[in-house]
Amino acid sequence: MAFVSVPLGGASRADLRGFARCRAGYGGVVVAPGRLPLSVRQCARSDRVDIAGASAVAAQTTETHGLAPSVLGLPEIKVVASDVDGTLLTTGHTLPDDVSRTIVEMMDAGIAFFPATGKSRIGALNSFCEPLKSRLGVTSPGVYLQGLVVYKEGGELLYERALEPGVVAKVAQKARDLDCAWVAYSGDRILCEPMSARNQNLVDSLTEYHEPQAETDAELVEKIMGGSYSINKALLIADEQFIDTHRPAFRELLVGEATLTQAQADMLEILPLGASKGDGVRRLLDHLGFSFSELMAIGDAENDLEMLKFAGIGCAVGNALPSVKAAADFEVRSNNEGGVSEAIRRFVLKQ
Numbered sequence: 001m002a003f004v005s006v007p008l009g010g011a012s013r014a015d016l017r018g019f020a021r022c023r024a025g026y027g028g029v030v031v032a033p034g035r036l037p038l039s040v041r042q043c044a045r046s047d048r049v050d051i052a053g054a055s056a057v058a059a060q061t062t063e064t065h066g067l068a069p070s071v072l073g074l075p076e077i078k079v080v081a082s083d084v085d086g087t088l089l090t091t092g093h094t095l096p097d098d099v100s101r102t103i104v105e106m107m108d109a110g111i112a113f114f115p116a117t118g119k120s121r122i123g124a125l126n127s128f129c130e131p132l133k134s135r136l137g138v139t140s141p142g143v144y145l146q147g148l149v150v151y152k153e154g155g156e157l158l159y160e161r162a163l164e165p166g167v168v169a170k171v172a173q174k175a176r177d178l179d180c181a182w183v184a185y186s187g188d189r190i191l192c193e194p195m196s197a198r199n200q201n202l203v204d205s206l207t208e209y210h211e212p213q214a215e216t217d218a219e220l221v222e223k224i225m226g227g228s229y230s231i232n233k234a235l236l237i238a239d240e241q242f243i244d245t246h247r248p249a250f251r252e253l254l255v256g257e258a259t260l261t262q263a264q265a266d267m268l269e270i271l272p273l274g275a276s277k278g279d280g281v282r283r284l285l286d287h288l289g290f291s292f293s294e295l296m297a298i299g300d301a302e303n304d305l306e307m308l309k310f311a312g313i314g315c316a317v318g319n320a321l322p323s324v325k326a327a328a329d330f331e332v333r334s335n336n337e338g339g340v341s342e343a344i345r346r347f348v349l350k351q
Helices: 009-022 039-046 052-063 084-088 096-106 121-126 165-178 199-207 220-225 240-253 276-290 303-311 320-329 339-347
Strands: 078-084 112-115 141-143 150-152 158-162 179-187 189-192 233-237 258-261 267-272 293-301 313-316
Touching: 009 084, 052 320, 078 084, 078 276, 084 258, 084 339, 096 112, 096 339, 112 141, 121 339, 141 276, 150 276, 158 276, 165 179, 165 220, 165 267, 233 303, 240 258, 240 267, 276 293, 276 303, 293 303, 293 339, 303 313, 303 320, 313 320, 313 339
Parallel strands: 078 112, 078 293, 293 313
Antiparallel strands: 141 150, 150 158, 179 189, 179 233, 233 267, 258 267
């Protein structure tokens, strides 16, 4: 097959983007806007584009509105990582039976699976129903608290990272100044200060996400500064408008000291500088002997972007943020419609 070298900004790449936006004939899956089918993206990364092949495919998609499976160039997936809230779980915080059964079917076929979530391990495991609940427990690998706590086989700790105590103290003081509810995650424990009834109700709402009840400690910050508690992340809870308005102030307050991310519109997470869920996924993959190219990652929010970009196949559920859909290779159905099950059946089990 003859190739012609073309600059990435050339017209030929624009043509490729055009047919990448078409609805894929491979089971009706949508190739995310702005993303090329995998084989085409790999070609484009090397600055070499098969003009004749691209034209032929473009002609085909014009007539059929689809891309043949061979054109998609799907890698062989050996492990799947999925976000939990907004991806595995419905908006009602339940795991659909079909999703549970599909994951177990995939695991029975020899494909590994682990959750990659901002939740605590207890919160994630409490979210699962049978038959998945019996297959994933405290002895299973997983990435929790936005990659800050990673467990390997047997439930042994593989990696953990904590915030500097001074960062937590800054967050606590700023939250008090703004009368904002906040909590500190320490492994599977959630800690908080005494607060107003309104803010306490916001903290208590975390149990709706299957998280453990927060423990109130009037000397929380003093104990953190004294080393009694090691805090992985801090979480601010408010309405969406409050978070959007005050996120820049927290970013400025913590510049060079912490990383900010969001998994929910009404929550802002404070992580150690440079930390991410994607980093936790990378560490677990390295330990398990998998490469990113063998991974399918599924997510919906800002905190999922890194793992979706580097996965062999990145899938965004239909309810995902526009930026997440743009970063993914494929868009599947929403979390309320079993999007994770669809992704597994089409791209892993190939049914």
